[in-house]
Structures are given as structure tokens and as C-alpha cells.
Amino acid sequence: MWEGYKAMGEALGLTWPFEVDDRTMPHLHQIFGQFFEPSRRNGPLLIGVLAGKALFTAREAATGFLLGGVTGFLLGIAFAHSRLLERGLLPYVVASQTIPILAIAPMVVVWLKAGWLSVAVISAYLTFFPVTINTLRGLKSVEPRSLELMRSYAASPWAVLWKLRVPAALPFIFAALKVSATASVVGAIIGELPSSIQDGLGGAILNFNQFYLSSPPSLWATNVVAALLGIAFFAVVAVAERLVVHRAPEHVA
Amino acid sequence: MNGNGDRAPAVSLRGVSQVFTVRGGGRVAALDEIDLRVEPGEFVSLIGPSGCGKSTLLRVIGDLIRPIGGEVQVNGKPAHQARLDRDYGIVFQDAVLYDWRTVARNIGLPLEMLGWERERRSARVREMLELVELTGFEQHHPWQLSGGMQQRVAIARALSFSPALLLMDEPFGALDEMTRERLNNELLRIWERSKSTIVFVTHSIAEAVFLSTRVVVMSARPGRIVDVVDVGLPQPRMAETRVEPRFFELVKEVRELLHRGAPEVFEGPPADQPLPEAELLAAEEER
Numbered sequence: 001m002w003e004g005y006k007a008m009g010e011a012l013g014l015t016w017p018f019e020v021d022d023r024t025m026p027h028l029h030q031i032f033g034q035f036f037e038p039s040r041r042n043g044p045l046l047i048g049v050l051a052g053k054a055l056f057t058a059r060e061a062a063t064g065f066l067l068g069g070v071t072g073f074l075l076g077i078a079f080a081h082s083r084l085l086e087r088g089l090l091p092y093v094v095a096s097q098t099i100p101i102l103a104i105a106p107m108v109v110v111w112l113k114a115g116w117l118s119v120a121v122i123s124a125y126l127t128f129f130p131v132t133i134n135t136l137r138g139l140k141s142v143e144p145r146s147l148e149l150m151r152s153y154a155a156s157p158w159a160v161l162w163k164l165r166v167p168a169a170l171p172f173i174f175a176a177l178k179v180s181a182t183a184s185v186v187g188a189i190i191g192e193l194p195s196s197i198q199d200g201l202g203g204a205i206l207n208f209n210q211f212y213l214s215s216p217p218s219l220w221a222t223n224v225v226a227a228l229l230g231i232a233f234f235a236v237v238a239v240a241e242r243l244v245v246h247r248a249p250e251h252v253a
Numbered sequence: 254m255n256g257n258g259d260r261a262p263a264v265s266l267r268g269v270s271q272v273f274t275v276r277g278g279g280r281v282a283a284l285d286e287i288d289l290r291v292e293p294g295e296f297v298s299l300i301g302p303s304g305c306g307k308s309t310l311l312r313v314i315g316d317l318i319r320p321i322g323g324e325v326q327v328n329g330k331p332a333h334q335a336r337l338d339r340d341y342g343i344v345f346q347d348a349v350l351y352d353w354r355t356v357a358r359n360i361g362l363p364l365e366m367l368g369w370e371r372e373r374r375s376a377r378v379r380e381m382l383e384l385v386e387l388t389g390f391e392q393h394h395p396w397q398l399s400g401g402m403q404q405r406v407a408i409a410r411a412l413s414f415s416p417a418l419l420l421m422d423e424p425f426g427a428l429d430e431m432t433r434e435r436l437n438n439e440l441l442r443i444w445e446r447s448k449s450t451i452v453f454v455t456h457s458i459a460e461a462v463f464l465s466t467r468v469v470v471m472s473a474r475p476g477r478i479v480d481v482v483d484v485g486l487p488q489p490r491m492a493e494t495r496v497e498p499r500f501f502e503l504v505k506e507v508r509e510l511l512h513r514g515a516p517e518v519f520e521g522p523p524a525d526q527p528l529p530e531a532e533l534l535a536a537e538e539e540r
Contacts, residue, residue: 145349148317153366154337163362167353248352248396 064123076135122191138169261329269323306476342411472514
């Protein structure tokens with residue numbers, strides 16, 4: 001598709017929405033070939049460098065994902081159990097998501113010092129919200145009869161939570177985790193920018209951005225790696241869902 | 254559990270009333286001064302038109318709804334205490350199985366609540382599977398079973414911890430006639446073996462007469478007991494019971510009682526504003 005559009009664009013001289021040439025859309029073989037070029041003169045191959053940076057970003061994103069996932073889950077539980085908390089705090093949680101991450105990131109860096117942990121926190125900030133909303137929705141999705149059954153057993157609130165509400169909420173939670181998985185990677189990459197961290201994909205993107213004119217494929221190659229990382233995160237969650245969720249087909253997102 | 258003359262009744266209701274506020278602010282007397290006594294080992298059916306409060310009455314016995322007036326005792330103690338003591342098992346119209354659990358783990362759910370060890374649990378679950386003839390299905394999930402099989406799982410779950418009292422809310426109402434009759438027979442077999450007391454809500458006159466030792470006929474709005482019919486058909490009941498002349502007489506008697514209680518139903522709200530029981534319960538649950 002990429003090559004098709006590029007060929008068509010070049011043949012027709014498309015200038016809208018952008019001019020198509022080797023600079024705006026390098027050939028795929030150039031992008032993938034770039035992996036096996038030295039990253040700088042006499043340096044290691046680009047693919048090796050990017051793999052290292054991807055791992056660094058993956059650690060930030062994974063930490064952020066766990067942090068955000070757990071925070072989101074706990075907030076969801078709290079909101080499901082207390083109308084007061086839900087009324088009082090949920091608006092702030094929603095408001096928090098309207099503030100651009102680029103405005104939050106520098107503050108986090110100031111608070112926590114630049115480092116992979118602060119990036120993880122920024123990533124978590126982007127991750128927890130869908131989990132909160134879906135956990136809340138899932139915990140409340142329980143049918144009245146199922147609750148009556150628990151009541152007939154004189155079940156403790158704790159038992160109702162873990163034996164009924166959470167299992168019933170799992171498909172909702174996993175739907176959110178899939179969104180959060182990719183968002184955590186985006187969050188980690190963006191989080192690296194204000195921290196001026198050079199060891200991750202964010203640093204690489206910033207760097208190759210500056211040299212885009214001389215070497216467009218390097219940036220594209222980096223983007224490919226970032227995309228692969230996001231897909232990998234998504235796949236891990238999808239596999240976990242298959243292992244954990246045993247629901248009737250109509251309940252599986 | 255050995256019978257002696259002066260045991261506490263399994264269920265004792267005195268002057269039990271319940272009022273529901275419905276949409277628009279109206280109030281409906283779902284139950285009006287209900288008195289009822291169920292002896293241990295009885296099989297009592299509650300039958301009546303929609304809105305007569307029979308499901309509500311069952312929930313009052315199970316302490317799932319607190320009545321506004323009257324006294325409810327189960328096994329000689331207040332209904333609330335009986336619930337805390339897990340004195341009863343309940344079966345709903347839809348099986349209410351947890352679909353993330355296998356059949357075996359659904360049946361074992363109340364045993365988990367009671368803190369039974371794993372081995373003891375799985376031994377009991379095996380017994381229950383045998384009782385409802387579902388051996389071999391323990392690793393299936395509920396959605397892989399037919400409606401009748403799901404209901405058998407629900408019955409096994411309710412009986413797994415050997416409660417003295419079994420509350421059943423139209424358990425076979427959603428099943429086809431053939432399945433229903435087969436499960437009726439099975440339920441009677443289980444009842445005879447387990448020596449439990451059963452309070453059974455139904456819409457079906459034939460089902461009520463076939464199963465019960467006594468049939469409680471109710472009328473709607475306000476929910477009242479019209480009369481109680483002693484069935485007195487010989488035990489054990491069999492397929493032949495359904496064609497005995499006495500069976501038809503009793504069916505006729507219950508039907509006439511239902512009609513006697515019926516006019517109030519039609520004097521109720523206009524037909525375009527029906528107040529089926531489900532809606533009343535929904536109103537209650539919205540609190």
C-alpha cells in the first residue's frame with residue numbers, strides 16, 4: 001500500500017495532502033535497509049542501537065503500564081464502592097485527562113528528577129484512565145440476581161468483590177488494558193522528550209527528526225520499531241486475556 | 254435432623270406486609286398481612302397471578318428483602334439470622350450461574366463461602382453431579398449447557414451445602430414442557446432423598462399440584478393468601494400421578510381458587526400500565 005501510494009503519488013505529481021517523493025515517503029527497502037546501515041560513521045548497526053533503545057523504552061512503558069493499570073483498577077474499585085468518592089473524585093480524574101501530556105511531563109520530571117522512573121510515571125498517567133472507567137463499568141455490570149445469590153450466602157463484601165464483581169468485570173478491564181498497552185508505549189516515548197533521555201526511542205525519534213533531511217529512512221525505521229513495540233505490548237495483553245477470561249462468547253470483547 | 258413432634262417450623266410468617274413505591278410515586282401493597290407456616294419436610298408451592306407477590310414472599314423468607322411489617326422466622330430463628338447461618342439454598346428462574354466458572358466450580362461456590370477444604374469440596378461436588386445426573390460435565394462452562402442442564406447445576410449448587418430449606422423461584426418457568434416434567438420428577442426424587450423443606454414459586458397449576466404437599470393460592474394487589482389446598486396425593490408421585498382423577502380434581506380446585514382471587518387483578522392499574530412482579534422488584538432494588 002505504501003509503495004503503491006508512493007508510485008501513484010510520484011506519477012501523478014500529488015501535492016495534496018503532501019508532496020510525495022523519496023524525502024516524504026522513502027522506499028520500504030530503504031527504511032528496512034536502514035536497519036542494517038551503521039547508525040553513525042563506524043558505529044554499530046542501526047538495528048542494534050534501536051533494539052537497545054526499544055528495550056529501554058519497553059522497561060519504562062511496562063513499569064508505567066503496571067503502575068497505571070493497578071492505579072486504574074484500584075480507583076475503579078474505590079469508585080464502585082463509594083458513590084461519594086465517585087462523585088467527588090471522578091471529575092478530577094476526567095479533568096486530568098484533558099491536560100495534554102506535554103504539559104504534565106515537565107512537572108513530573110521536576111518532581112521525580114529526570115530518569116526512567118519519571119518516564120514510567122508519565123506513561124502511567126496516560127494509562128490509568130481507561131482502566132478506571134472500564135473497571136467501574138465492569139464492577140457495576142453485575143446482574144441483580146447474581147448479587148442476590150451472594151447475599152443468600154451471607155457473603156462478605158470482600159467475597160462479593162473477588163468472587164463476583166471482579167470476575168464479571170474482567171472482559172471490560174481487558175478491553176481497557178488493550179488500549180492502555182499501546183498508550184503506555186506512546187506515554188513512555190513522549191515522556192522521554194522533556195527529560196532529555198537519550199537511551200530510549202523518544203530520544204532516537206528526536207535525534208533522527210533533526211537529521212530527517214539528510215536521512216529520512218532513519219526516522220521511519222525508528223517509527224517502525226516503536227510500532228512493533230506497541231504491537232508487542234498489545235499482544236501480551238491479548239494473550240493474557242485468553243488465559244484469564246473464560247466467559248460466554250458474547251461477553252468477550 | 255431426626256424428626257420429633259415439636260420441632261420449630263421450617264418457615265413461619267406472621268402478618269408479613271410489604272409495600273413498593275412504583276414509578277410515578279404510587280404505592281402498591283405487594284404483600285398484605287401474610288400468615289403462613291411450613292413444617293419441616295413439606296413441599297409447599299406458592300401460586301398466583303403476576304404481581305401477587307409470590308416471588309417477593311420468597312425473598313422475604315430468604316431475607317433478601319426486608320418486609321415493612323410482620324415477623325419472619327426460618328428454622329425457629331429470625332430470617333436475618335437464618336441467612337447468616339446459611340440455612341437455605343435458593344434457585345432462581347434463570348440459573349444465575351457464574352459463566353467464568355466451570356460447572357464444578359459453580360456447584361462448589363457456596364462451599365467456598367463456607368470455607369470448606371478443596372478435597373472435601375470436590376468430593377461433595379462429585380456427589381452433587383451424580384445427584385443431578387451431570388457427571389462428565391464438571392469442566393464445561395455454563396454457556397455450553399442447555400437450559401435444563403443449567404437449572405440442574407443451579408439445583409445442585411443450592412443443595413451442595415445441605416441446607417434444611419430450599420427456596421425455588423419459578424425454577425422451571427423458562428423450560429419447555431418436556432424438560433419441565435422430567436425435572437419435576439427429578440426434583441421430587443431429590444426432595445425425598447434429602448429430606449429438605451421446599452418452598453416453590455410457580456405459575457403452573459399442574460406443576461404445583463404434582464409437586465406439593467400443600468398449594469398456597471395467592472391473589473394480587475394486595476398480595477394475599479386466598480386459600481391453602483392440601484394435596485394429599487400418595488407419595489411417591491410418579492408419571493401416573495398426572496393422570497389420576499384426584500389429580501385433575503385438585504387442578505380444578507386450585508384453578509377455581511385462582512379465579513376467585515382474580516377480579517382484583519383486573520381492577521388494578523389500567524392495562525397499559527402493567528405492574529408485573531419483575532418491575533416491582535426492580536423498583537425495590539433501585540433503592
